[in-house]
Amino acid sequence: MQLTPTMHRCVLHWGEMASRWGVSRSVAQIHALLFLAPAPLTADEIAETLNVARSNVSVSIKELQAWDLVSVTHQLGDRRDYFQARKDIWEVLTMIMDGRKKREVDPTLQMLREATADAGKDHETPEQVKQRIADMLEFVEELSGWYDQIRTMPRPTLLKLMRMGTKVAKIVT
Amino acid sequence: MQLTPTMHRCVLHWGEMASRWGVSRSVAQIHALLFLAPAPLTADEIAETLNVARSNVSVSIKELQAWDLVSVTHQLGDRRDYFQARKDIWEVLTMIMDGRKKREVDPTLQMLREATADAGKDHETPEQVKQRIADMLEFVEELSGWYDQIRTMPRPTLLKLMRMGTKVAKIVT
DNA sequence: CCGTAATTTCTGTCTTTTCTGAAATTTAAA
DNA sequence: TTTAAATTTCAGAAAAGACAGAAATTACGG
Numbered sequence A, B: 001m002q003l004t005p006t007m008h009r010c011v012l013h014w015g016e017m018a019s020r021w022g023v024s025r026s027v028a029q030i031h032a033l034l035f036l037a038p039a040p041l042t043a044d045e046i047a048e049t050l051n052v053a054r055s056n057v058s059v060s061i062k063e064l065q066a067w068d069l070v071s072v073t074h075q076l077g078d079r080r081d082y083f084q085a086r087k088d089i090w091e092v093l094t095m096i097m098d099g100r101k102k103r104e105v106d107p108t109l110q111m112l113r114e115a116t117a118d119a120g121k122d123h124e125t126p127e128q129v130k131q132r133i134a135d136m137l138e139f140v141e142e143l144s145g146w147y148d149q150i151r152t153m154p155r156p157t158l159l160k161l162m163r164m165g166t167k168v169a170k171i172v173t
Numbered sequence C: 001c002c003g004t005a006a007t008t009t010c011t012g013t014c015t016t017t018t019c020t021g022a023a024a025t026t027t028a029a030a
Numbered sequence D: 001t002t003t004a005a006a007t008t009t010c011a012g013a014a015a016a017g018a019c020a021g022a023a024a025t026t027a028c029g030g
Helices: A005-021 A024-036 A043-048 A054-066 A090-119 A128-151 A155-172 B006-022 B025-034 B043-050 B053-064 B089-118 B127-152 B157-170
Strands: A069-076 A078-086 B070-075 B078-085
Touching: A005 A024, A005 B127, A024 A043, A024 A054, A024 A078, A024 B127, A043 A054, A043 A078, A054 A069, A054 B006, A078 B025, A090 A128, A090 B006, A090 B127, A128 B006, A128 B025, A128 B089, A128 B157, A155 B157, B006 B025, B025 B053, B025 B070, B025 B078, B043 B053, B043 B078, B043 B089, B053 B070, B089 B127
Parallel strands: none
Antiparallel strands: A069 A078, B070 B078
């Protein structure tokens, strides 16, 4: 697939942001390419377009599938896999946030629960420190629960709430 | 400074999460240590407690200061720097979100603006692709603006809204 | 100013991550 | 089956990042 200058620019930018986003350059570039591509692409097309090893595409696609950002389709009379990315930008954000919560928050939540549970037996740690850990646990639990609730709300509702901006505050006054 | 088993566990966990959070192990461990520490610590104390090079502490502290998570204090009659971390967990979250937005979102927003502005001159890129980029720009602009608004709201208001969970939806019905 | 404590910068080493190319495996048509 | 295309796995090369220790700089008391 031939990249136009604009697409080229986006793909390169995605690649540059990759390390900040916590994925490898290949993963980010492939995602950019599939997100922009007007039609699904085969692994070979991706490898050729981005000049990366075919095997690299295979592994990167696996990761994008784990994030639920890319899926496979097929063409009649063609055994190759055709990959396409989620095009709905709102859904893309949701998938990324879900993934990040699972990887970046949940393990810590788990650890804080254990640490707090064990605090009784621990007579060395100053009360002040235990309290800080407990406070943190409570805060993260609350945030986590809030996120799970928001996640269930229909998109139009969220959109309306978002567009109200700070005006939502009036309901709590 | 001597770590109690509970503190030890937290510091190690922070270190393990570091790569997922996008910082180095040292940065995460130092942050954990300073967050839990009942009193400010010198760079030497940090280096000794965590068994890392003194220079490493210097660089890591710089990064934590760039995130606005750590500040310097002094003791009378002691020229050494004493470092302390923000203890308010809500503020810590805010600083991290601000930092992430600045590093992970703003550069992309910038790029999307430029790409969209240049779209007129670009006659190669399919309309469909240009549209996808424009939609993405609009979405990210909207999210970004929303975040900036929310950021200005007083904490008690946000807390109340958070505790309402999905009940906030009733104001848009 | 001088000497020393404290901190930072720099350079090279070590570790980790990413990526490639080859080999192995899977898949499906013949 | 057999065969060939398609995909995945794997081992090692290459690149990036983290870190230690030395050297340089800064800050301060005398």
